[in-house]
């Protein structure tokens with residue numbers, strides 16, 4: 287078990303710590319002033335990511351939230367709406383920052399993580415028909431994988447259908463866990479990104495980098511995002527020190543996500559065994575297991591007493607997230623604890 291203070295921490299993949307290879311790369315990183323565009327390691331990371339996902343350009347940002355917010359800021363106009371799954375991170379977990387960037391959200395059902403093209407088409411058509419009465423949509427935003435839907439990865443055809451339904455509207459993909467989707471569905475990240483205007487991807491979750499996310503998109507959009515990043519105070523000077531870990535993440539940590547997915551399936555099976563009516567092992571397709579329970583606090587307390595940390599993401603929804611810092615022994619400890627949970 288590789289968990290600080292002896293606990294099996296399944297609250298989130300954000301708790302991962304940098305690997306020894308990352309720490310070595312960080313110690314030896316070449317750096318410069320990134321506000322002048324002179325940090326060679328940041329530049330290498332941005333180029334490597336852009337190439338990996340088939341985007342023209344990329345920008346290194348401190349967090350996934352900032353990457354999403356830059357996309358909203360740059361791609362929307364004042365007074366327009368963002369058509370988005372109702373439970374997406376950009377709606378529920380970014381402290382209302384979207385509102386501060388002038389857009390408001392038009393939330394549509396995202397029960398299984400997928401935004402139905404019919405809802406996108408409807409939102410656009412309704413605004414056209416209503417004319418001045420209806421707020422004009424300016425952006426479609428999807429989340430891949432979809433956290434609240436239990437880490438559900440998108441099928442490429444579903445994304446293509448949304449892209450078509452969006453017509454001329456830009457599409458932003460919150461790909462905080464894009465590479466989990468790539469590994470789970472064998473769809474290259476670049477194929478997903480071909481259906482989006484911009485993509486945000488986190489290096490600091492399952493890929494284990496200590497800090498940082500990337501925003502990819504067309505050259506002119508990324509140039510604009512760079513200006514907005516500075517406006518938000520997000521330019522980081524000698525950021526090569528952390529970008530170096532990001533390069534290791536991108537180059538060496540993607541394929542191993544399959545191990546996290548296998549461990550999540552093991553946990554999902556344990557959930558299904560303990561609560562046969564609520565668990566569905568097939569649902570855990572990446573590294574996140576969610577299930578309904580009327581008294582989640584009692585389950586969290588019980589798991590904690592057995593040395594396992596879990597999270598709740600709704601009044602009746604529990605979540606376990608597998609990652610690099612939880613091994614098979616840790617998962618078996620969680621399986622045992624789940625078996626005796628209230």
Ligand SMILES: Cc1ncc(COP(=O)(O)O)c(C=O)c1O
Pocket residue numbers: 300348349350351352354375376429431433460462463488490499
């Ligand atoms: C789907 C999704 N998008 C965006 C973010 C934001 O990333 P960060 O915590 O780096 O700001 C998260 C973080 O958990 C996430 O799960």
